[in-house]
Amino acid sequence: MSADGGIPAALPAAAAPPGDPALDTLDRLAAERATGALHGRGGALYLADGVVVHAESHAVPDVGCRLTVGGRLPAECWEEAVARGGPGHGAGRFLVEHGRLTAGELELCHLSALFDAAYFVLCPLDRTQRGPQRFLREARHWFGPVRPVPVPLLRRETARRARLLERAWPRPEVDTSPVVPVAGRAARETAARGRGAVLAAADGQRTPLQIACTLGRSAFTTLLDVRRLAAAGLVRTPERGAPAAPAPPRPGTAAAPDITLLYRIRDALEAL
Amino acid sequence: MANTEAALKDAMSSIDGALGVALVDYGSGMALGTLGGSPSFDLTVAAAGNTDVVRAKLRTMEMLGIQDSIEDILITLGSQYHLIRLLTGRGGNGLFLYLALDAQRANLAMARHQLKRIEKELEV
Numbered sequence: 001m002s003a004d005g006g007i008p009a010a011l012p013a014a015a016a017p018p019g020d021p022a023l024d025t026l027d028r029l030a031a032e033r034a035t036g037a038l039h040g041r042g043g044a045l046y047l048a049d050g051v052v053v054h055a056e057s058h059a060v061p062d063v064g065c066r067l068t069v070g071g072r073l074p075a076e077c078w079e080e081a082v083a084r085g086g087p088g089h090g091a092g093r094f095l096v097e098h099g100r101l102t103a104g105e106l107e108l109c110h111l112s113a114l115f116d117a118a119y120f121v122l123c124p125l126d127r128t129q130r131g132p133q134r135f136l137r138e139a140r141h142w143f144g145p146v147r148p149v150p151v152p153l154l155r156r157e158t159a160r161r162a163r164l165l166e167r168a169w170p171r172p173e174v175d176t177s178p179v180v181p182v183a184g185r186a187a188r189e190t191a192a193r194g195r196g197a198v199l200a201a202a203d204g205q206r207t208p209l210q211i212a213c214t215l216g217r218s219a220f221t222t223l224l225d226v227r228r229l230a231a232a233g234l235v236r237t238p239e240r241g242a243p244a245a246p247a248p249p250r251p252g253t254a255a256a257p258d259i260t261l262l263y264r265i266r267d268a269l270e271a272l
Numbered sequence: 273m274a275n276t277e278a279a280l281k282d283a284m285s286s287i288d289g290a291l292g293v294a295l296v297d298y299g300s301g302m303a304l305g306t307l308g309g310s311p312s313f314d315l316t317v318a319a320a321g322n323t324d325v326v327r328a329k330l331r332t333m334e335m336l337g338i339q340d341s342i343e344d345i346l347i348t349l350g351s352q353y354h355l356i357r358l359l360t361g362r363g364g365n366g367l368f369l370y371l372a373l374d375a376q377r378a379n380l381a382m383a384r385h386q387l388k389r390i391e392k393e394l395e396v
Contacts, residue, residue: 104279107276108276108367111304115302147275160302164300218300218366224299
């Protein structure tokens with residue numbers, strides 16, 4: 001529990017898969033109080049004195065995308081901040097100093113983008129890919145630090161998110177393929193934001209992460225929405241012609257049968 | 273121009289009976305900041321759980337076809353009040369403030385008013 005208004009110390013335990021070399025590397029870098037960037041194919045985590053100050057993944061909307069797609073900032077403002085603040089590793093600070101964003105807004109937007117990107121760096125959707133391994137010492141990101149995140153907290157939150165996805169719908173197929181609303185069933189969803197917006201953007205061409213980029217919203221939240229929509233039988237992958245086939249959770253991921261999951265599986269089977 | 277930490281400190285110090293406060297992203301259920309709480313009252317657990325409360329209410333409104341937004345949600349326990357305030361600012365979409373109050377010491381009307389003020393100060 002945080003006593004200082006900082007990021008809370010998250011739920012206990014939440015063990016990541018033991019022996020994941022990327023996580024071991026991350027722990028070691030934290031212990032060494034290292035500064036630099038830990039690169040993988042999915043993206044990079046930036047550390048300063050052993051805490052995570054930035055994360056980027058080419059697959060997820062970055063701070064600039066989040067701010068400009070939704071119309072919060074004109075693209076020129078963002079580009080100006082990158083061009084003028086970036087060389088001094090302070091594009092984020094530039095936005096606040098020039099009155100483009102409030103400190104609170106920058107902090108929340110950056111923190112949300114950091115956890116979002118870090119999830120996909122540490123848990124690549126392509127499961128054949130390894131996590132980040134190459135560490136480039138002394139590398140610093142042009143965005144600049146905003147609110148640092150301790151490595152143990154990042155690990156716990158990443159593991160919590162993985163469990164959340166697993167609980168929502170234990171079939172990762174919908175994560176990487178284009179999704180399309182199930183005719184008739186999805187018509188009720190009309191909200192302009194949240195799930196409704198995800199559904200509206202699901203055109204059978206875009207994958208969940210492409211939907212996130214189109215909407216300028218969190219990739220993880222979009223993925224979670226898509227899994228929930230799949231569980232409710234509202235979206236499917238176009239190739240299959242049916243909602244992703246339900247399956248029991250992978251062995252070892254659930255200690256006890258989850259009755260709501262069984263109900264969802266039954267509902268999905270009936271919807272086939 | 274408050275950041276999260278300052279806003280949460282303000283909530284804990286200015287609202288009578290405050291037991292704990294959290295700023296929560298209800299897309300992921302993650303608490304972006306917490307203050308207060310106790311070993312027996314884990315605010316990160318409260319953040320994740322109350323995310324389900326907010327989501328359920330938003331879904332219910334969708335199903336009912338109510339085109340409106342939630343300002344706040346009050347949950348009255350025997351000894352506590354739990355107040356959830358959804359942020360409405362440009363950068364606050366998808367966030368809520370969660371406040372747990374001691375029912376004996378709290379002034380509910382004042383707490384709602386203060387939470388509204390703290391949201392403004394957060395300027396998101």
